Amino acid sequence: MKLNRSIFWILPLLVLALPLVLNQYLQYVVNLILVYILVAVGFNLVVGNLGQLAFSNVAFFGIGAYASGILTTQLGMPWWLTVIPAGLCGALAGCAASIPALRGVRLFYLAIMTLAFGELMRWSYIRTPDLTGGSMGLTVPEPEVFGWMLTTEYHKFYVFLFIVVVVVIATSRLLESRIGRAFLAIKNDENAAAAMGIPTGQYFVLAFALSGFIVGIGGSMYAALVGHLSPEDFDLIQVILHFAIIMVGGLGSLIGSVLGSILITATPEVIRHFEWLVGSEEWIFGGAIIVVILFLPRGLSSLLAKVNPIFKDRYYRD
Amino acid sequence: MDSNSRLHIADLVAGYGHNVVLRGVSLQVNQGEIVALLGANGSGKSTVLNTISGFLKPTQGTVHLDQQSITGIPPHKTFRAGVVQVSQARDLFSDLTVEENLKLGSIIKGDEALGLRQVFDYFPRLSDRYDQQVSTMSGGEQQMVAVGRALMSQPRMLLLDEPSGGLSPLFVKEIGEITARMKADGVTMLLVEQNLRLALEISDRYLILRDGKVIDGGSTDNLEGSHDDIVRTIYL
Structure with a gap:
């Protein structure tokens, strides 16, 4: 297939036309996909690129979402002004989440500690009702960009697409x-990376902070999309969802993050459109994940890379 | 410590937990010199290298590079100071290609293009295997990548830990020739080597380590064909 890298510019342009063919509900699903693309890109930085089994992603997602929600409701800031602060709150949480890794905690120990961080944050949302609305949740006002209200899913789509x-x-x-x-060096061999002059500790903090920043922005978009935040939105199911996205898409792959988000977010919605399949969404969804992981252990991105090498992630400039 | 000194170690004490391995090692490597560190298994040769490069903190003693103290600083800072170690395990990034491994050698310091030219000049074989994943290469070729990657940062002090370990006689000969070329180009090296013949052939001086102390040493120039005395000092 004769393709060149300009396809990466053409595809988003083609996507611009989506609102012309989608109804409000399907447009909402596409917007949700855009949110999860950022969540997956951020998550992949730590898990796929740095090679650390850390599940603090859901905490960054919630912190970004609540930061945006609190800034709009409590301080009356327009949504667009809360996006970067939400990312910065996520980055701060990322720095905090990197502390166990800096102290040498790895593998399952790191996984369980970071999972606990996510649960601790969920507990914090419940226990601070003045700020977060507690168990009842927080209603976020209609998002606004430079005075322009994003009242429909189509409006949100263009802003979200730009950010993504x-x-x-x-x-x-x-x-x-x-x-x-x-x-990449740290993922392969931490000691060898240190022997090559790479300050591994600093790169750990950097990766977690960047991950927190990106996922925090995703959280801010999520707040604008759903309009109501509840602590249950950031529970362990979200961890599984985020993990499924990067596993199915491809660990450490940007294209994989996009593909995984599309597949995992869209599949249940597509299934619902076929009456004879209604009720078996979870079966099909779970089965698809198992099939992809069994037969494409490096995710969908590896399949795409086989079709055409331009889809292979490049970490080295020629 | 004289002005010609590249690496100067004085009274170095280091070990692992309560197990003291180095019990006051002192040595000096001058600029452009190759010094071979000889000794039986467990005498502390690799521990000396690991302590110089910062993987192990000494409890006592000093390490100076060009009159600047590098005692106890972490490995990434030792690297930046100019000390590069090629460990026995080679520490290659096995999932990556030859190109990626070599380029990582100059990620912090060094000229990438110049480094690559120099490495391919020493190891022409690597230029043919630029895209090959390192884990699929033979032991000898992996050793070439490891030494090549170390050279990418133009080190002031190269620490080689058993470069001939586990290699076929043909590769040992090749590694010996390349090391001699590197010496001619002015690369200063501290070499740990079990292959006595190779070590004495390529080095200017030798030091014998036993029970964590330097017990003997001298110039390799005056050695006759037989190395029986050295073998006796090392093992008996």
């Missing part, structure tokens, strides 16, 4: 830079 494209391109550049190479 910017973040994905920036992450791609970062992974192709020396920072990305350092992540």
Whole structure:
């Protein structure tokens, strides 16, 4: 197949036309996919690129969402002004989440500690009702960008798409830079990376902070999309969902993050459109994950890379 | 410590937990020199290298590189100071290609293009295997990648831990020739080697380590064909 890398610019342009063919509900699903693309890109930085089994992602997601929600409801800030602060709150949480890893905690121990961090945050949302609305949740006002109210899913789509494209391109550049190479070296062998002059501790903090920043922005978009935040939105099911996205898409792959988000978010919604399949969504959903992981252990992105090498993630500039 | 000294170690004491391995090691490597550190298994040779490169903190003693103290600093800072170690395990990034491994050698310091030219000059075989995944290469080729990666940062002090370990005689000969070329180009090296013949052939001086102390040493120039005395000092 004759393709070149300009396809990465053409595809988002084609996607711009989606609102012309989708109803409000399907547009909502597409917007949710965009949210999960950022969640997966951020999660993949730590799990796929740095190679650490850390599940603090759901905490970053919740912190970003609540930061945006609290800033809009309590301080009356327009949504667009809360996006970067939400990312920064996620980055701060990322720095905190990197502490166990800095102290040498790895593998399952790191996994369980970071899972606990996510649960601790969920408990915090419940226990701070003045800020977060507690168990009742927090209703987030209609998002606004430069005075323009995003009243429909179509409006939100264009703003979300812009944010996602910017973040994905920036992450791609970062992974192709020396920072990305350092992540790759640490993932392969921490000691060897240190012997090559790479300050592994600093890169751990950097990866977690970047991950927190990106997922925090995703959280902010989620708050704008759903309009109501509840602590249950950030429970262990979310961890499984995020993990399924990057496993199915491809660990450490940007394209995989996009593919995984599309498949995992859209599949249950597509199934619901076929009456004879209604009721078996979970079966099909679970089965699809098992099949992909069994037959494509490196995820859907590896399949795409086989079809055409331009879809292979490049971490080295030629 | 004289002005010609590249690496100077004085009274180094280090070990693992309560197990003291080095009990006051002192040695000096001058600029452009190759010094072979000889000794039986467990004498502390690799521990000396690991302590110099910062993987192990000494409890006593000093390490100086070009008159600057590098005692006890972490490995990434030792690397930046100019000390690069090629460990016995080679520590290669096995999932990555030759190109990726080599480029990682200059990720922090060094000129990537210049480094690659120099490495391919030493190891022409690697330029043919640029895209090959390192885990699929032979032991000798992996050793070439490991030494090549170390050279990418233009080190001031190269620490080689058993470069001939586990290699076929043909590769041992090749590694010996390349090491001699590197010496001619002015690379300063501290070499730990079990292959006595190779070590004495390529080095300017030798030091014998036993029970964590330097017990003997001298120039390799004056050695006759037989190394029986050295073998006796090492093992008996």
